[in-house]
Amino acid sequence: MRGIFSVLVENKDGVLSQISGLFARRGFNIDSLAVGETERHDISSMTIVSTGDNRTIDQIEKQLNKKVDVIKVRRLDETKCIEMEMMLIKVSYNATNRSSLIEICSVMGAKILHVSNKHLLIEIHDSPEVVENFISLVRPFGIVEVQRTGTVAMSKN
Template sequence: MLICLPVLAASFCPGLKSNRPLDRYHKLEGFTGFNNENMCEADIPGKAWAGAGPGVRCLELRFLRHNLRGGVMMKHTLSVLVENNPGVLARVAGLFSRRGFNIDSLAVGRTENPRVSRMTIVVEGDDFTLEQVNKQLHKLVDVIKISDLTKDAYVDRELVMIKVFAEPSSRAEIMQLVDIFRARIVDVGPKTLTIEVTGNSGKIDAFELSLRPFGIKELVRTGKIAMLRGYKNSIKGNNHKEEDVS
């Protein structure tokens, strides 16, 4: 089960976030607009930015802003293991709002151990803020472990479902896009198609953008979930290369 709070998250940081999520990509170096190539490649980090580490990280590193303190504002993906106690979500969410930290997204779900849940929190801030977030989270008795995935190679995913207006004349085109983005049609209505797509936020933003001309009736998006890549554990045993194979 996923409990996601993107709306809540957005309200934490009025003025900091652009209303148009795609604005930020225009600030990327060498950005020439979305085309089929970079949309799909974005999901295969190793290929998109070969040699520069995992693509997502690279994408976010290039998108730098500065806050009032002069610190570099950066997005961090925190993976937080918590005890599955009642109220733990309120404790974490309350901590963020109380201390003035900006949550971009928050996703919670049980782990393989039913007593333990994992929260994936995307938070934007400079090093100072991140240090405080980390330390303050650690003070919560229910919090077992925090790792900042941004420091390592990781895979992240979001799931989005989009209900898009699909007149017979445009269906074929939409289905082509679905194909390109490796999305899936999960429901067909007389005038709409409901499409699910998973991927990192870049891909999802791009997909949303490409569907917008057809008219999006409804959109629901989970928070980001993320996991460290596996090579850290397997590097000793064998030298096989881990790849994002989604």
């Protein structure tokens, strides 16, 4: 199963390494990790997406809670939260396939940020599934580079 954790942590040095170290040491997966400051400078928010059996996801929550620098852990329900991710992707094109690539972008709501004579630099922000889907759609054109922010999530309530 998938576990989505929204974690509030102290915004100080070494905290990210403590959290990632915890996952590494206990053999938990990190599918994605996004960190940023909240409206308060002294608190950061992390969205961590992991997969594992029930007991593993349970343990992740408990082990996160045990960390002194972790202020709050919330496990988000996939069906009751919004997940978003942003991706920058550089895709090759040629004269014959350029218009179909532009068409995919337009259908998928992706934005072309830069055009060079060989590549398009495209931005898409959407749910992780859509981002994945976009990658598979443009793969045949030739992907040069991908940068993803990782998932950020928030419960609807």
